[in-house]
Amino acid sequence: MVRELETGLEENTKGHETMIRKTRLFTPGPTPLLPAAQFAMAAADIHHRTPEFRALYTRVLAQMKEFVGTKNDVILLSSSGTGAMEASVSNLTSPGDRVLVLSAGKFGERWSALAKAFGCQVDLVSAEYGKTFKLEDVKAALKLETRAVFMQATETSTAVRHDVQGVAKLLHESGSEAMLIVDAITGLGTTHLDMDAWGVDVLVGGSQKAVMIPPGLSYLAVSERAWERMEGTYNPRYYFDLRKERKNAKNGESAYTPAVALIAALGAALDYIAAQGGGDLAKGRYQLVENAETISAMTRAAVQAMGLKLFAPDSPASAATAVLPPEGVDSGVIVKDLKSRFAAVITNGQGEMKGQIFRIAHLGFFDYMDTIALIGALEQVAVGTLKLKGFEFGKALIAAQKVYADKINSGK
Amino acid sequence: MVRELETGLEENTKGHETMIRKTRLFTPGPTPLLPAAQFAMAAADIHHRTPEFRALYTRVLAQMKEFVGTKNDVILLSSSGTGAMEASVSNLTSPGDRVLVLSAGKFGERWSALAKAFGCQVDLVSAEYGKTFKLEDVKAALKLETRAVFMQATETSTAVRHDVQGVAKLLHESGSEAMLIVDAITGLGTTHLDMDAWGVDVLVGGSQKAVMIPPGLSYLAVSERAWERMEGTYNPRYYFDLRKERKNAKNGESAYTPAVALIAALGAALDYIAAQGGGDLAKGRYQLVENAETISAMTRAAVQAMGLKLFAPDSPASAATAVLPPEGVDSGVIVKDLKSRFAAVITNGQGEMKGQIFRIAHLGFFDYMDTIALIGALEQVAVGTLKLKGFEFGKALIAAQKVYADKINSGK
Numbered sequence: 001m002v003r004e005l006e007t008g009l010e011e012n013t014k015g016h017e018t019m020i021r022k023t024r025l026f027t028p029g030p031t032p033l034l035p036a037a038q039f040a041m042a043a044a045d046i047h048h049r050t051p052e053f054r055a056l057y058t059r060v061l062a063q064m065k066e067f068v069g070t071k072n073d074v075i076l077l078s079s080s081g082t083g084a085m086e087a088s089v090s091n092l093t094s095p096g097d098r099v100l101v102l103s104a105g106k107f108g109e110r111w112s113a114l115a116k117a118f119g120c121q122v123d124l125v126s127a128e129y130g131k132t133f134k135l136e137d138v139k140a141a142l143k144l145e146t147r148a149v150f151m152q153a154t155e156t157s158t159a160v161r162h163d164v165q166g167v168a169k170l171l172h173e174s175g176s177e178a179m180l181i182v183d184a185i186t187g188l189g190t191t192h193l194d195m196d197a198w199g200v201d202v203l204v205g206g207s208q209k210a211v212m213i214p215p216g217l218s219y220l221a222v223s224e225r226a227w228e229r230m231e232g233t234y235n236p237r238y239y240f241d242l243r244k245e246r247k248n249a250k251n252g253e254s255a256y257t258p259a260v261a262l263i264a265a266l267g268a269a270l271d272y273i274a275a276q277g278g279g280d281l282a283k284g285r286y287q288l289v290e291n292a293e294t295i296s297a298m299t300r301a302a303v304q305a306m307g308l309k310l311f312a313p314d315s316p317a318s319a320a321t322a323v324l325p326p327e328g329v330d331s332g333v334i335v336k337d338l339k340s341r342f343a344a345v346i347t348n349g350q351g352e353m354k355g356q357i358f359r360i361a362h363l364g365f366f367d368y369m370d371t372i373a374l375i376g377a378l379e380q381v382a383v384g385t386l387k388l389k390g391f392e393f394g395k396a397l398i399a400a401q402k403v404y405a406d407k408i409n410s411g412k
Numbered sequence: 413m414v415r416e417l418e419t420g421l422e423e424n425t426k427g428h429e430t431m432i433r434k435t436r437l438f439t440p441g442p443t444p445l446l447p448a449a450q451f452a453m454a455a456a457d458i459h460h461r462t463p464e465f466r467a468l469y470t471r472v473l474a475q476m477k478e479f480v481g482t483k484n485d486v487i488l489l490s491s492s493g494t495g496a497m498e499a500s501v502s503n504l505t506s507p508g509d510r511v512l513v514l515s516a517g518k519f520g521e522r523w524s525a526l527a528k529a530f531g532c533q534v535d536l537v538s539a540e541y542g543k544t545f546k547l548e549d550v551k552a553a554l555k556l557e558t559r560a561v562f563m564q565a566t567e568t569s570t571a572v573r574h575d576v577q578g579v580a581k582l583l584h585e586s587g588s589e590a591m592l593i594v595d596a597i598t599g600l601g602t603t604h605l606d607m608d609a610w611g612v613d614v615l616v617g618g619s620q621k622a623v624m625i626p627p628g629l630s631y632l633a634v635s636e637r638a639w640e641r642m643e644g645t646y647n648p649r650y651y652f653d654l655r656k657e658r659k660n661a662k663n664g665e666s667a668y669t670p671a672v673a674l675i676a677a678l679g680a681a682l683d684y685i686a687a688q689g690g691g692d693l694a695k696g697r698y699q700l701v702e703n704a705e706t707i708s709a710m711t712r713a714a715v716q717a718m719g720l721k722l723f724a725p726d727s728p729a730s731a732a733t734a735v736l737p738p739e740g741v742d743s744g745v746i747v748k749d750l751k752s753r754f755a756a757v758i759t760n761g762q763g764e765m766k767g768q769i770f771r772i773a774h775l776g777f778f779d780y781m782d783t784i785a786l787i788g789a790l791e792q793v794a795v796g797t798l799k800l801k802g803f804e805f806g807k808a809l810i811a812a813q814k815v816y817a818d819k820i821n822s823g824k
Contacts, residue, residue, distance in 0.1 A: 015820030018699040020779040287430040367432040372788035373781035384817055393813040398806035405796055408427030
């Protein structure tokens, strides 16, 4: 468009480049930040060896127990989620231990890599990308000497939900002494989990996910069985020594310098989640999961109404939705177009899935309006850029509108 | 819905109450805050009689001239927009002066009230709410002794755009010596204005509008003619003495303690607007107006596709859109429902218009995704709450999608 400016300037621009475009993350971590957490983070100018910090830390650890929904101690680490995954391996295994990894994507593969890095013998049950594994295969792979089972609650790379309760039940019925260690980094707050009732031994989470704060903190909820196991394991660990952290936490401190601002942010986010649950963090977590379920259902309906296929139709996670692009289209085109035209950031596939799927996140601080807006933008991409055959404006939006109305009205 | 919580709790809730709902302003001031301005505001811990402040103030005043698009000096005041309106009356008139007020809503009426408060004899050209005035009526009302003409660029209370250029032209052709004083509080950044070329004498603006920062600052661009006029006027003024402010501004200071944090925020917002214009504030303002034009056109198409009527179909402002509710419905129901179900804040009519219109703002930091999301939410209200006859999901969204695609594709 040639625009004539009052200043006498003439300008050649693409239409969208003249529009305001607010950057919005629709990525499965980092996720949109809660404003109250941002403010808490900015204000967190306190020293970590003071009564002020001890009060904060003690409060946040107690809140985390309620949020996870466990009687177990929760340990916070200043690291990414991978750090907490490593901690669960290094603290709970010894070199030569036989462990079982359930893998259906990049993060399942990370469990294998970690277990091998710490000298474990890894048995593997894998499922094709986009699928979850069969419980009978897990049962068959479980050995008497299996010391630990590692799995994801939701596999972020493929947007698949795994059956944690099923695996836990199977382990208990088999009388196995294996620890069950669950990476719930994107699962917590997007899928219902009850670690105590199900008998999960370690649950791993990260800060830049459903808890609405930036990356830099991870956490582990650790069962009494797991603490006992640690008495006899001898893999090397220092920064990630969980028993040392537990001991220090009893005094309201962390073993090493903690990410103070993120801890303050986490406290503010947990306050918000509790408020959403009428003051109850368990209710707040429940509603956070329901929120993700509703907006992921809107999104699945919308992309299917566009004639696109879900990558994980059988066991979709509500943490994120993975979608196959139209035939012959690189998914990167959609990712790039949403970014350049609308400043909406979604993710491509990871590793060998790059170009083959795109992923839209729902975990944490997302609402109806975020979701309908992204679907609107996706329609613009479908019509304007992809020239998607048989698709016209409104089809995806209407599908999403109906899902929302049905879900919400059934709640009235 | 009765939900059974994992905690064994049972809960009765309305569906939407369990959802995350981010508060979003769609109000014609305050408007959504620019994050960079929020950060600048939070960081603005400087004293106002220091070189640091003088550098900031001097820079922001220079940016404001470019943003307004004038060679005239721009004066900043720590007050609401009404303060700047008062300043233009108290500085440019003397008791007994005959002035002409062009009024078509609450803010036109405020010009009358202000002029009367300062002892002026007010001639009035008014238009019905929802309309703009006729230039021939303005011409007829203009007297030889008219000392000033007061008008709005856009009347926020009715979402009407007035013809500033037409009035300016008429004044100049008539050889009138009247000052033309334009309240562009919601007009600047939403309608193209060229004060120097048109011969506007005073242009009044406020901070919580298109410049994307909170309330508390107002500004006036003042022509040389107006500065000369002030030499002879003798209405009482002290805090709002513009000549004193101009003198202090030359030294990088304000006469009284300024709202430092807001000035820092304004600087950051103007940096953003300049960046949008490729480093040029005039281009940035031009694009800001185009942005408002596009999203207001989307909104008008959407509400009309719902079968609703625009309150100001003939001369709609792009600062905001005023809409008549369905027959027999109080507009407050829609305002309230959008708030409670989606945390989206729109405004009711003001004064006697309360209950009769609802208003959706587009001025400042709004984008496509905000707009499509609000239209989605409005569809939910129309279907779920209003049970609007003949309306079904998608109609409004499709209308908006098409307007956006047409506008943007014509720009490719």
